Amino acid sequence: MPIQTPFHPRTSEHNKNLSWKDWGGYFAANSYDVVNDFEYYAFRHSAGLVDITPLFKYKVTGKDASLFLSRLIVKDISKLKLNQATYCCWCDDRGMVIDDGTVMRFGEHEYFVTAADPSYSWFSRFVKKLDVQIEDITDSICALALQGPTSREILKLMCDADLDNLKFFWTTRAKGDGFEFKISRTGYTGDLGYELWIKNEDALKLFDAVWNAGKNFNIRMSGIAALDIARIEAGLVMNGVDYHSSLHALIPEQMSTPYELGLGWTVNLDREPFMGQRALRAEKKNGSRWATVGLDINWPDLEELYNKHGLPPRTAAGAWRQSIPVYHPQHTTKQIGYATSGTWSPILKKNIALATIEIAYAEPGTEVNFEVMVMHHRKTVRAIVGKPQFYNPERKRSILKNKR
Amino acid sequence: MSKKYDAIIIGGGHNGLINAAYLAKAGKSVLVLEKRHVLGGAAVSEEIYPGFTFSVASYVVSLFRPHIIRELNLAEHGYSIIPMDASFQPLPDGDIGLCRWGDASRSRREIARFSKKDSEVYGEFSKIMTHMAKLAKQVIDHPAPDVASINPKELAALLRMGKVFKNLGPELLQMNTKLLTMSSADFLDLWFESEVLKGPMSVSGIIGTFLGVRSPGTAYVLLHHYMGELDGAFRSWGFSKGGTGGVSMACANAARSFGAEIRTNVDVSCVKIKNGKATGVVLANGDEIESKIVVSNLDPNRTYLKMIGENNLSPEVTSEIKRFKLRGSSGKVNFALSGVPNFCRKREGLEFMKGDIAIVPNVDYVEKAYDQAKYGEFSERPYINIVVPSLTDPTLAPPGKHVMSCFVQYAPFNIKEGAENWPKLADKFGDAVQNTIKEYVPDIDSLVEHRQVVTPWDLQERFGLTEGNIFQGELTLEQLLFQRPISGYAKYKTPIDNLWMSGSGTHPGGGIMGSGGELSAKSILNEKAI
Numbered sequence: 001m002p003i004q005t006p007f008h009p010r011t012s013e014h015n016k017n018l019s020w021k022d023w024g025g026y027f028a029a030n031s032y033d034v035v036n037d038f039e040y041y042a043f044r045h046s047a048g049l050v051d052i053t054p055l056f057k058y059k060v061t062g063k064d065a066s067l068f069l070s071r072l073i074v075k076d077i078s079k080l081k082l083n084q085a086t087y088c089c090w091c092d093d094r095g096m097v098i099d100d101g102t103v104m105r106f107g108e109h110e111y112f113v114t115a116a117d118p119s120y121s122w123f124s125r126f127v128k129k130l131d132v133q134i135e136d137i138t139d140s141i142c143a144l145a146l147q148g149p150t151s152r153e154i155l156k157l158m159c160d161a162d163l164d165n166l167k168f169f170w171t172t173r174a175k176g177d178g179f180e181f182k183i184s185r186t187g188y189t190g191d192l193g194y195e196l197w198i199k200n201e202d203a204l205k206l207f208d209a210v211w212n213a214g215k216n217f218n219i220r221m222s223g224i225a226a227l228d229i230a231r232i233e234a235g236l237v238m239n240g241v242d243y244h245s246s247l248h249a250l251i252p253e254q255m256s257t258p259y260e261l262g263l264g265w266t267v268n269l270d271r272e273p274f275m276g277q278r279a280l281r282a283e284k285k286n287g288s289r290w291a292t293v294g295l296d297i298n299w300p301d302l303e304e305l306y307n308k309h310g311l312p313p314r315t316a317a318g319a320w321r322q323s324i325p326v327y328h329p330q331h332t333t334k335q336i337g338y339a340t341s342g343t344w345s346p347i348l349k350k351n352i353a354l355a356t357i358e359i360a361y362a363e364p365g366t367e368v369n370f371e372v373m374v375m376h377h378r379k380t381v382r383a384i385v386g387k388p389q390f391y392n393p394e395r396k397r398s399i400l401k402n403k404r
Numbered sequence: 405m406s407k408k409y410d411a412i413i414i415g416g417g418h419n420g421l422i423n424a425a426y427l428a429k430a431g432k433s434v435l436v437l438e439k440r441h442v443l444g445g446a447a448v449s450e451e452i453y454p455g456f457t458f459s460v461a462s463y464v465v466s467l468f469r470p471h472i473i474r475e476l477n478l479a480e481h482g483y484s485i486i487p488m489d490a491s492f493q494p495l496p497d498g499d500i501g502l503c504r505w506g507d508a509s510r511s512r513r514e515i516a517r518f519s520k521k522d523s524e525v526y527g528e529f530s531k532i533m534t535h536m537a538k539l540a541k542q543v544i545d546h547p548a549p550d551v552a553s554i555n556p557k558e559l560a561a562l563l564r565m566g567k568v569f570k571n572l573g574p575e576l577l578q579m580n581t582k583l584l585t586m587s588s589a590d591f592l593d594l595w596f597e598s599e600v601l602k603g604p605m606s607v608s609g610i611i612g613t614f615l616g617v618r619s620p621g622t623a624y625v626l627l628h629h630y631m632g633e634l635d636g637a638f639r640s641w642g643f644s645k646g647g648t649g650g651v652s653m654a655c656a657n658a659a660r661s662f663g664a665e666i667r668t669n670v671d672v673s674c675v676k677i678k679n680g681k682a683t684g685v686v687l688a689n690g691d692e693i694e695s696k697i698v699v700s701n702l703d704p705n706r707t708y709l710k711m712i713g714e715n716n717l718s719p720e721v722t723s724e725i726k727r728f729k730l731r732g733s734s735g736k737v738n739f740a741l742s743g744v745p746n747f748c749r750k751r752e753g754l755e756f757m758k759g760d761i762a763i764v765p766n767v768d769y770v771e772k773a774y775d776q777a778k779y780g781e782f783s784e785r786p787y788i789n790i791v792v793p794s795l796t797d798p799t800l801a802p803p804g805k806h807v808m809s810c811f812v813q814y815a816p817f818n819i820k821e822g823a824e825n826w827p828k829l830a831d832k833f834g835d836a837v838q839n840t841i842k843e844y845v846p847d848i849d850s851l852v853e854h855r856q857v858v859t860p861w862d863l864q865e866r867f868g869l870t871e872g873n874i875f876q877g878e879l880t881l882e883q884l885l886f887q888r889p890i891s892g893y894a895k896y897k898t899p900i901d902n903l904w905m906s907g908s909g910t911h912p913g914g915g916i917m918g919s920g921g922e923l924s925a926k927s928i929l930n931e932k933a934i
């Protein structure tokens with residue numbers, strides 16, 4: 001049975017839908033209402049509040065912490081400045097991705113790492129003689145994500161941090177009324193947003209302060225279902241859905257490299273040795289097997305298929321996570337890849353998906369065929385290959401310098 | 405009495421019944437003869453005390469082959485398994501113990517109390533073992549290929565087996581080699597650091613063997629236990645409704661539905677052999693029944709030395725069969741209880757007790773238990789695998805009361821007082837088990853209404869398991885595959901024409917699997933032996 005996060009007394013009050021999911025062994029609200037569109041729209045139009053406590057969280061300290069993380073992670077973590085955060089992934093020695101997450105530098109010798117999977121044992125294996133301590137703080141630190149255009153204004157009302165100057169992927173300490181916490185300008189929605197980290201004891205103080213401050217800004221509780229729509233629009237891949245950790249995969253076909261996941265930009269190849277470097281160098285030279293792409297699925301094609309049955313077109317409610325075949329541009333029986341998750345994008349009014357396809361078909365603009373089920377019949381519609389990132393509003397990164 | 409059958413099956417264990425069902429389904433006239441008054445052999449339910457039904461010997465099911473359920477319509481004939489969710493390991497000194505659940509995150513939290521690293525590696529380990537077991541499954545679902553043969557069919561079978569291993573890839577192949585050669589404790593050391601967690605995991609490697617967790621080769625037996633599948637889901641164990649005899653009853657009902665005849669209370673004294681050919685059986689009362697073939701569901705020792713007899717065997721075969729290792733090492737103690745035996749009052753509810761409960765606080769504990777056994781004593785503090793199936797299946801005991809089954813290792817058949825003196829030691833053995841349990845359930849004595857002690861001697865005398873070996877022969881590497889029971893006769897055949905075998909003494913081995921019965925029947929039909 002999953003356990004409750006420290007925010008549970010509040011989230012359960014809001015969860016009229018009684019719809020809970022198991023996320024990393026915690027109860028996480030799937031959606032707070034039967035109709036969950038509004039939870040999604042909060043991310044794009046006001047602010048959605050998500051309990052993200054179940055993320056696995058580690059504190060890495062010690063004189064060799066920078067060296068240690070830089071050896072394990074494909075990005076050169078030693079370059080991270082004080083209070084800076086970065087998104088990254090880590091691989092095994094075959095260059096196969098184990099997990100992705102965020103690293104924040106809270107001190108000269110102190111880092112904070114979040115991960116989707118339990119990672120303590122993996123990291124610990126490589127400490128050896130280094131001066132590094134890894135502490136699993138998953139169960140002692142909790143977190144809320146406040147995401148959406150009004151999130152900055154809400155936080156400004158409830159704490160002392162200088163949010164106008166806090167840049168995308170930077171962090172700051174903050175004080176509220178009787179509690180201290182940390183803010184990182186990070187998130188999983190591809191929008192303006194923040195993640196708030198606090199010790200368990202003060203969970204409810206933080207929650208109440210944010211909630212009260214948000215009342216005039218149309219704050220809403222948002223569940224995992226809404227988050228899924230937003231993260232697909234933002235092109236953010238998910239461990240266990242769009243790819244599988246090489247620690248859990250049984251055959252090479254189930255594993256992915258950073259390049260294959262579209263995370264090549266997180267790899268700093270030319271530097272001191274790091275885990276997977278040799279394999280990644282070879283891949284860079286010889287090419288990848290697959291690419292992760294975004295698919296813009298042709299809507300008129302779908303409309304027409306439904307039309308033949310005298311029906312209006314329909315799509316799944318919310319995001320989906322099953323594997324759907326993607327076929328060759330000309331030969332609709334030759335499979336060249338598969339979509340791993342997708343959604344009707346409420347903001348773009350497009351039917352979109354994240355897909356893994358053979359490298360030869362990954363060029364943006366390539367037209368492929370995508371399988372759909374129309375009135376119990378398997379058909380295909382056209383889809384255009386593009387970057388996975390479908391939605392990237394300017395406010396995500398913008399700084400408000402001359403306000404106030 | 406003068407009807408001539410196509411096949412007579414000696415022994416109504418579940419494998420014999422399955423064998424009969426397959427042969428009858430193919431239109432053959434079949435007669436099953438069982439010595440006891442009940443069917444099922446080691447998979448048997450008996451109401452030993454009024455109102456209390458015991459799974460007297462075997463007590464949980466997982467290895468049973470799903471395709472047999474489909475092919476024999478066993479569900480229609482009453483086959484029903486209730487899955488178990490938890491695996492609990494109580495610990496001394498008031499600790500809340502370690503419980504492993506179907507819920508992975510919950511298990512992770514429990515294991516993290518002992519080792520954070522182990523808690524995370526646990527999932528990786530299960531994944532790999534399941535993967536290995538899935539491949540091993542392809543090996544157990546076919547008769548073992550004959551390595552010495554150049555017959556194209558045998559070569560094809562060998563090739564298929566080779567392919568299975570080739571497909572493993574280098575990493576898993578290496579793992580496989582380790583599995584085949586290492587001890588279960590050493591193998592687990594490659595992954596885990598907590599002696600507490602390794603305790604219950606390592607014992608899977610010694611069940612039914614006269615080996616310790618540090619004896620080489622036991623890692624493979626570990627894998628054997630990961631091969632379980634219930635309803636297609638790997639590695640889950642379950643209770644047969646009404647006790648493990650329920651499985652045998654379903655097999656018997658299926659056999660009868662296809663027209664097989666089954667008689668109980670019939671003791672077969674030997675196979676009738678004329679010119680090196682089996683022609684029927686001779687009963688203990690002197691009656692004879694004729695048949696075209698005979699199938700022995702008895703262990704290899706009994707089949708060769710009693711049913712065939714040394715007179716009809718070459719000296720080489722005789723000495724080889726005498727080397728086949730039986731060396732029973734375990735016993736059972738079954739309790740009828742007036743209430744719930746609570747193994748941890750600090751835990752909420754009883755869910756943690758609805759699976760198995762393993763008394764094995766750490767690895768050393770089992771090794772120490774083995775030390776005593778090596779020198780002919782039963783362990784004073786044995787490894788005990790306990791289930792309280794009445795918590796899940798209320799038909800087994802009167803309302804509010806419970807049955808508790810304890811599988812106990814080590815209880816060596818060859819005790820230093822001499823095996824035939826086991827009956828005199830039975831009570832002492834029962835006391836050792838009850839006293840061990842008392843360390844976790846202080847009020848156990850006041851709960852006990854009845855106690856049935858099944859010693860290795862009883863397993864031999866009552867269940868016909870020579871030397872009390874629970875698998876009709878040790879499941880050690882040298883006695884598996886094309887060497888089970890002896891090389892040259894690993895394909896359910898014997899040196900006597902028309903005499904076949906079907907029990908767990910044949911490939912793929914022990915446990916309630918049904919494979920011996922099934923594969924033997926299919927071989928008989930394939931060869932058009934009848």
Ligand SMILES: Cc1cc2nc3c(=O)[nH]c(=O)nc-3n(C[C@H](O)[C@H](O)[C@H](O)COP(=O)(O)OP(=O)(O)OC[C@H]3O[C@@H](n4cnc5c(N)ncnc54)[C@H](O)[C@@H]3O)c2cc1C
Nearest residue numbers: 415417418419439445446462463464672868907908915916
């Ligand atoms: C104590 C114990 C615990 C076990 N626990 C488990 C468990 O939890 N899970 C699991 O999967 N497996 C377990 N096993 C193993 C499993 O029960 C056996 O491997 C399986 O039941 C063997 O079935 P079988 O049909 O091959 O042979 P048996 O069940 O041995 O059948 C042989 C039959 O032949 C009969 N017979 C013997 N001599 C004669 C004769 N002269 N004439 C006529 N009939 C005769 C016997 O009475 C018996 O019915 C356990 C075994 C024991 C003993």
